Amino acid sequence: MTGEAVVREGKAEIDTTIRAVLRDVLGLSAERAAAFADETPLFGALPELDSMAVAGVLTEIEDRLGILIEDDEVDGEMLETFGALAAFAARKALQ
Amino acid sequence: MIGRYDWAGGTEAMLRFGPATGPVVVLALPLFEEANRTRAFAVTMLRRLAERGVASVLPDLPGQGESLVPLHDMTILRMQEAYGGVVDHFDREGRTCYGAGIRSGALLDALGLLFGRWHFAPQDGASLLRELTRIKSVEIGKSLGECWYFEHAEKGVDPVPSVEIAGNVIAPDLLTDLSVKTPFDRSPGTAHRTLRLASDPGEADRKVEGTPLWRRSEPGNDHAFAQILAEDIVDWIATCER
Known part of the structure; x- marks a missing residue:
């Protein structure tokens, strides 16, 4: 497999993990989580995503992907859409 | 059945399940908000234990649940002391006690004469x-x-x-x-068992499929999952008592 293919496969796996985290933390149905696209808005758009839930999402992502997210990396932009969150996680996990 | 137990700082309530003889599982819920989120699930799990003939107790530790002691008066050590008070209560009746802890509840069972500790998704x-x-x-x-x-x-x-x-x-x-504080797991000769969710990469004796209910803002329950955990505790205690 080429390096690019490995990254692509890794990215797909991370997308799946992020979906599972959002489903588990926010109590969403599997269908709703599966329907998330890159442009689906998160923070501010999902009433379930309050400060405790944000912390829960970030901590679960850390635990499941084995990464460490610094507090100063957390901003509105990274949580704005599903795609932004998944891209952030992928950068951390695949670097 | 609601009972009471004493500890150095006063008296608190505890929910008792199962027979009045034999070993007792003393369950510690996680600290803070996660306690509210896991209580209904924990009660279901303890009822399943009772159906299998194993007694258990869910204490309100000071600062938790219906306790009148304000949380800001608590330290981990004082909560551990109160947990030890529950264990002493049953120890005086000549019953063997096993500790059980969910998430950060695994930090609270350090004191008291326990014959083993069972931890689910322990968090340090x-x-x-x-x-x-x-x-x-x-x-x-x-x-x-x-x-x-x-x-x-x-x-x-x-x-x-x-x-x-x-x-x-x-x-x-x-x-x-x-x-x-880390979960108490270094007591030589005392049984210790850890279960984690399949999605949790941490070390465990067994991985189980399930959802992390402690993450949900709307407290949920999962009867089938509670049954699986109860069965695990029953089997584990049977090996400890052998």
């Missing part, structure tokens, strides 16, 4: 402290340094004022305590 204190810091940080919209909970205190003020995190008023001493 440093990880919980990181999470509390993160919640606070999202609440106030800025990042916080280490020991942030001491920073707003004026010099020389004693005791240092408590801080509020997601509705819980917590003493800085408790938070400091947390930074060094």
Whole structure:
């Protein structure tokens, strides 16, 4: 497999993990989580995503992907859409 | 059945399940908000245990549940002492006690004569402290340094004022305590078993499929999953009692 293919496969796996985290933390149905696209808005758009839930999402992502997210990396932009969150996680996990 | 137990700091309520003889499982819920989120699930699990003939108890530790003691008066050590009081209560009746802890509840069963400890998805204190810091940080919209909970205190003020995190008023001493607490698992000759969710890469004796109910803002329950955990406890105690 080429390096690019490995990254692509890794990215797909991370997308799946992020979906599972959002489903588990926010109590969403599997269908709703599966329907998330890159442009689906998160923070501010999902009433379930309050400060405790944000912390829960970030901590679960850390635990499941084995990464460490610094507090100063957390901003509105990274949580704005599903795609932004998944891209952030992928950068951390695949670097 | 509701009973009461005594500890050095007073008396608290406990929910009792199952037979009046034989071993007793003393369950510690997680600290803070996660306790509310896992209580219904824990009660279901203990009812399943009772159906299998194993007694258990779910104590309100001081600062938790219906306790009249304010949480900000608590440290981890005092909560451990209260947990030890529950164990003593049953020990005096000549019954063997087994500790059980969910998430940070695994930090609370250090004291008392336990014949074994069973931990589900145990969380160490440093990880919980990181999470509390993160919640606070999202609440106030800025990042916080280490020991942030001491920073707003004026010099020389004693005791240092408590801080509020997601509705819980917590003493800085408790938070400091947390930074060094890990689940108690180094007691030679005492049985210890750890279960984790399949999605959790941490070390465990068994991985189980299930959802992390402690993450849900709307407290949920999962009867099938409670049954699986109860069966695990029953089988584990049977091997310990052999």
